[in-house]
Amino acid sequence: MSAAESATAIHRNQVDLLDFIDWSGVECLNQSSSHPLPNALKQGYREDEGLNLESDADEQLLIYIPFTQVIKLHSIVVMGSEEDGPKTVKLFANREHMGFSNVSDFPPSDTAVLSQDNLKGKPVVVKYVKFQNVRSLTIFIEDNQSGSEITKVQKIALYGSTVETTDMKGLKKIEDH
């Protein structure tokens, strides 16, 4: 019960981390050039159901997202279609420039197997303790729901809080007194 309460309490403070993404360093391996990563990440594009991020040579995708400041990651939303949406998603915190060859070299910070609910927009809560000090996030989409050649992702959204900003707010409140 208390765990559920604290979970909802955290929910209230979390923000969409879209503003803190360092777009100059964002990379996506094995994306199709006609369906690139911004289709799933950027504001406006990700809401459009016709615009998807699609994989190219095979069904795996490796997405690298650096942030402009240190953040805490609370949950992620991955939306996609029923068959071609992603299934197994592995998250790596603070691992730079990973390649498909070294995804299995170290254990992921968290793994999520997406259900149909998740694909419709239900957030996946991650192991918060593992994502307390995140400078960059690597999302490895290992396979998709139906096992087809191409994985299609409609939207990726990250929710959490920033480390510095929280401190700033705290300072402000003290000053008000």
Add this chain to the structure above:
Amino acid sequence: MVLEATMICIDNSEWMRNGDYGPSRFQAQADAVNLICGAKTQSNPENTVGVLTMAGKGVRVLVTPTSDLGKILACMHGLEIGGEMNLAAGIQVAQLALKHRQNKKQQQRIIVFAGSPVKHEKKTLEMIGKKLKKNSVTLDIVNFGEDDEGKTEKLEALLAAVNNNDTSHIVHIPAGPNALSDILLSTPIFTGDGEGGSGFAASAAAAAAGGISGFEFGVDPNLDPELALALRVSMEEERARQEAAAKKAAEESSKQEKGGEEQDATMTERASEGASEADNKKNEFLALAMSMDEPASSQDLQDTEMSDAAAEDPELALALQLSVQDSAKDSSSQADMSKLLADQSFVSSILASLPGVDPNDPSVKEVLASMQSQSEPQQKQDEDKAPKEEDKK
């Protein structure tokens, strides 16, 4: 100006001993590699290039991606030819070398020289291609040398698997009179992915397209000044030697005075002829001149072509001045020589004295026969125009 890390895979298998690409396939390949390294490092100073060999005892990385051109050129020396090319392993090692590049912002590119038969299956190559595409590595394939059945097909399949939006290319180079590196200059491997390429590639391509006419010896003095200087010095020495030999022979024959007058006439006639031709149909006439075995006219043509090019390049103007002085001497001696060469016995005696030339060689005989037939109508032409020139004077 794309920031790139490139790995060049060299084929140093036994098939590279063949001489169908002069001087040997391996040498032609080495020249092309040098050219590519220069182009890449010039287009962006942060570019890095690495080299590995695919044959021999096994795939061996000679130099990891570096921007130090000297290191790259140095490692090309003392390479041994032998063994069989292992294309799959070569590409995979290249991919690994690129993965560990220091600057992760660089785009990854592999350039493969495939000169010997490809022993891998098409499927294997396609899988490798897919893997490269997945890791966003672009691939350029230079298909030359051996052309057994299936090789072209396999390489095309590999390219299709790797290609992502036309960033990867394949070039097929047949054996022929043109150097491997010259043909490469005009391909997308040098000119980049439709960006127009670097200034170096563009100017070098233009020069190559003009039929080596832009530069004195087919070598850009800007690119490789030491080589250009060495070539020029050796050419001058050879001319001096030929000139001395010709002068000696001229003294013996009675044609000396007559040849002297006609020399000036033929020189000016050819120069004006060359200039007008060059203005109108540069490439066509040069090709014609090349095919003609007349050294003097082609020399003058090259000079006039050079003067056009030199107008654009002050450095070349200096080189041109030097060469004009030399060729002035040279033309006179060569015009003289052309008449002497008409004399069969004189020719055979000269040829016998030259080391490495067998007068009984059928190709040598062919050349002599053509020169004989050419020198006769030209002499008539000269004599017709000589009085005209003298009237003008």
